Amino acid sequence: MPVLVGERVHIRPHRREELAKLVKLRNRGVNQWGWRRRFYSLEEIEAEFERNGLIDPERHVVLAIVDKNTQDYLGAVEYFNINWFDATVSLSMYLLGEDRLGKGIGSEATRLIVSHLMGDFPFVRIEAETTPDNQAARRVLEKNGFKLEGTKRMAAWAEGRWCDLCLYALTRPDWERLREGEE
Numbered sequence: 001m002p003v004l005v006g007e008r009v010h011i012r013p014h015r016r017e018e019l020a021k022l023v024k025l026r027n028r029g030v031n032q033w034g035w036r037r038r039f040y041s042l043e044e045i046e047a048e049f050e051r052n053g054l055i056d057p058e059r060h061v062v063l064a065i066v067d068k069n070t071q072d073y074l075g076a077v078e079y080f081n082i083n084w085f086d087a088t089v090s091l092s093m094y095l096l097g098e099d100r101l102g103k104g105i106g107s108e109a110t111r112l113i114v115s116h117l118m119g120d121f122p123f124v125r126i127e128a129e130t131t132p133d134n135q136a137a138r139r140v141l142e143k144n145g146f147k148l149e150g151t152k153r154m155a156a157w158a159e160g161r162w163c164d165l166c167l168y169a170l171t172r173p174d175w176e177r178l179r180e181g182e183e
Contacts, residue, residue, distance in 0.1 A: 001055055004112040006068065009105060011077060011112050014054050014064045018073050019045050022062070025076055025094035058082065065095070065109045074105055077113050079126075087124040089117060093140075106140045114144055114170065115179075124172045129155075129165040138166065145178040146170045 004011040014022060023042045048054055054062040060080035066073055075095035082089050091113065095106055117123050128146060130137040142148075146168040154162040 001061070001063070002116075004063075004116055006108045006112050008068050009074060009108050009112070010066050010068050010071075011063050011109060011116075012066065014049065014062065014076070016046075016049065018064055019049060021073050021096060022064075022076055022094075025096060028094070063113075065093075065105070075109070077109055079113070079117060081127070087122050088127065089121075089123050089125075090127045090129075091117075092128065106136075107143055110140055110144045114175065118170075118172060118175045126170045128168045130168070132164055132166055138168075141168045144170070145174050147174065 001013050020042055023040055023045050026040050026045075045054075059082065060078060062076055062078045064073060065075040065077055073096060075093065077094075078092045079089050080092070091110075093106060093109060114126060117126055126146075128141055129152070130141070132151065138148075147170070149167045149169050152165045152167055155165040156163050
């Protein structure tokens with residue numbers, strides 16, 4: 001797995017000392033964007049880390065987002081629901097600390113992982129979900145070319161209630177047009 005290098009962040013495989021922070025992030029329920037439907041123990045994550053370093057290209061890949069200069073752990077990005085036949089994949093992101101929201105970290109990390117998935121793999125579609133009230137996550141997705149495709153009503157149980165989820169997707173043609181506009 002290559003290290004993805006941005007202006008302010010790197011995306012790279014996790015290190016053992018970051019696993020407790022990852023468990024805390026994944027167990028929050030609602031993420032920067034994306035959705036986890038189960039809780040994870042540190043023991044489960046450590047066992048998976050021992051098996052595959054949290055990188056299983058047939059099922060899911062969980063990578064660390066770190067500060068480019070300090071290597072401080074900022075969060076994680078995960079791609080999963082990998083479907084090689086239909087060339088689709090789902091994406092989720094978790095950021096550590098409310099003080100990091102709104103600073104462009106999520107946007108840059110999204111841009112890096114999308115470029116990796118579209119540039120290095122034959123995916124034609126990337127999906128992401130977030131709650132309707134998560135305006136910051138919705139802006140990050142839209143800024144990176146994702147289009148709202150609809151709302152999945154009562155799609156997830158969180159914080160003692162059923163929540164709707166907004167389904168976003170980025171297709172290869174949309175990504176190529178967006179990329180051409182940047183060059």
